[in-house]
Amino acid sequence: MEDHNTKPSIFSLSLRHKIFIILGCYIFGILAMTVVSQDDLATAKEKLEVVELAYSLNSMILEVRRYEKNYLLYKTREALEENKKQLLLALDTAEKISGFAGKFKVQPLLLQLADIMRAYQKDMEELDNDKGNQQAPNGSWSERIRGHGQEMTELSEKLVLFEHTQIRTILEELVQQLWGWSLLAITVGIFLPLGMSLSFFRPLLIIKQAAQDIALGRFSKIEVVNTRDEMQQVMEAFNTMVLELEKRQDQLVQSQKLSSIGTLAAGIAHQLNNPLNNISTSCQIAMSEFDSGDVELQQHMLSNVDQETNRARDVVQGLLEFSREREFERRPAKLAKVVDRAVKLVRSQVPSTIQVTVDVPEDLVLPMDTQRMQEVFLNLIINSSQAINDSGTIRITTTLLRDSDEVLIRVEDTGPGIAPEIQDRLFDPFFSTKDEGMGTGLGLSITYGIIQRHEGDISVESELGNGATFIIRLPLHSTVSGDSE
Numbered sequence: 001m002e003d004h005n006t007k008p009s010i011f012s013l014s015l016r017h018k019i020f021i022i023l024g025c026y027i028f029g030i031l032a033m034t035v036v037s038q039d040d041l042a043t044a045k046e047k048l049e050v051v052e053l054a055y056s057l058n059s060m061i062l063e064v065r066r067y068e069k070n071y072l073l074y075k076t077r078e079a080l081e082e083n084k085k086q087l088l089l090a091l092d093t094a095e096k097i098s099g100f101a102g103k104f105k106v107q108p109l110l111l112q113l114a115d116i117m118r119a120y121q122k123d124m125e126e127l128d129n130d131k132g133n134q135q136a137p138n139g140s141w142s143e144r145i146r147g148h149g150q151e152m153t154e155l156s157e158k159l160v161l162f163e164h165t166q167i168r169t170i171l172e173e174l175v176q177q178l179w180g181w182s183l184l185a186i187t188v189g190i191f192l193p194l195g196m197s198l199s200f201f202r203p204l205l206i207i208k209q210a211a212q213d214i215a216l217g218r219f220s221k222i223e224v225v226n227t228r229d230e231m232q233q234v235m236e237a238f239n240t241m242v243l244e245l246e247k248r249q250d251q252l253v254q255s256q257k258l259s260s261i262g263t264l265a266a267g268i269a270h271q272l273n274n275p276l277n278n279i280s281t282s283c284q285i286a287m288s289e290f291d292s293g294d295v296e297l298q299q300h301m302l303s304n305v306d307q308e309t310n311r312a313r314d315v316v317q318g319l320l321e322f323s324r325e326r327e328f329e330r331r332p333a334k335l336a337k338v339v340d341r342a343v344k345l346v347r348s349q350v351p352s353t354i355q356v357t358v359d360v361p362e363d364l365v366l367p368m369d370t371q372r373m374q375e376v377f378l379n380l381i382i383n384s385s386q387a388i389n390d391s392g393t394i395r396i397t398t399t400l401l402r403d404s405d406e407v408l409i410r411v412e413d414t415g416p417g418i419a420p421e422i423q424d425r426l427f428d429p430f431f432s433t434k435d436e437g438m439g440t441g442l443g444l445s446i447t448y449g450i451i452q453r454h455e456g457d458i459s460v461e462s463e464l465g466n467g468a469t470f471i472i473r474l475p476l477h478s479t480v481s482g483d484s485e
Helices: 015-074 077-103 107-132 139-215 228-289 295-323 336-347 369-387 443-451
Strands: 331-334 354-359 365-368 390-403 405-414 457-462 468-475
Touching: 015 077, 015 107, 015 139, 107 139, 139 228, 228 295, 331 336, 336 354, 354 369, 354 405, 365 369, 365 405, 365 468, 369 390, 369 405, 369 443, 369 468, 443 457
Parallel strands: 354 390
Antiparallel strands: 331 365, 390 405, 405 468, 457 468
8 A cells, every 4th residue: 555644755756856956956066166166265365465464564574673773773763763653553564464364374473473573662662761861772672672673574474474375275275176166067067967868868768769669560568767757657658558559550450351351252252152063063963863872973972072061161261260350479380371371362362364373381480470471461462463454473482591590581473563652651551552442551551560560571672564572571480588469
């Protein structure tokens, strides 16, 4: 029993929903790539601003050191004031950098630099105070100032180099991410169509091939691919259609068969009339000579009656066997026997001016449905006899093709031939070159279908004025497991 509470999986979704999910995943991937790239670009932008400030900070520290040198050498008030001014600008710039770099790895280095600049500022103030008190400059102050100044310079240069390296690393990572996302997009772009081809296009190709087989008269079911969507439903519906077409084809075959039986009826009556006349004559002779006691004559007459009765029985049995409807079934049978039955059944419909010759080995055995193959030869013989205007010959021959494990059956006539422009249409349903009311146009089409069901092929070769030859290829052995359908 089906559990209606079970949640549907992605494999049981409709084809439309699957397509929407695939496209949604693809769009989501692109959006994710965009968001990640935008975040990295924003980080790189902030880093560029930090580098610009770091370069400015380094320049300011160099200016501080320059005015520091002038002050220590010349003791000018202007150099001291410029030193203080540049140092304040440097501290302010360090504060700005700290505002940007709070989440970056450079923050400890920046804090160390700020501490050194404040210590330097304090030393410069104390040095200025000593000078204001008219005291000689203390050598220890100068050394400390130069030491702090050197540390500031080194740390600022290290800050610039560190941030420059960070930007390069971010850009390299961004390039790698873009390559990674691009390769992922290319991979998805390759494998997504492959997956879709397995899920969508492969069933369509199977249906296309099966439709082409139907156009050639081969009604075979297709293997249903378990896609759990509309594709599977289409394939199941296709198999249902094939079954219906097979039924309709069988109905057309039976309709054509009934038409052929009607055509044969008059000839069958004529074939039955001869043995019945012989039976009647033998009975009359036997009754008139009954009292004579001539046992030998009576046995001869009864033998004639028995022989003619068997002859009539064969005619009726052939007609009944031909008209009986049954399932398609292939069994090993002698081809010569099938051809002989068809010739006997149709002989009354072939004018006496047309000779039918058969050259088929008695021991040639093929896997075939004898009833339907009999119908094939009946249709071809009638078709050939109707094509011959006055007198001529219909010849049935076979050739064994050992290399391909096939037999070649040729039905040749000495009729007027078939125009090239209509040869390709001979096996189309309802196509006929006969006058209206003289045929259904189904004989050769049904013949084609029967040969296809026997895994064979039928074609025609003809030139105007040189007759026509129908060529049948049949396998000597069936390639399908089981001989019946």
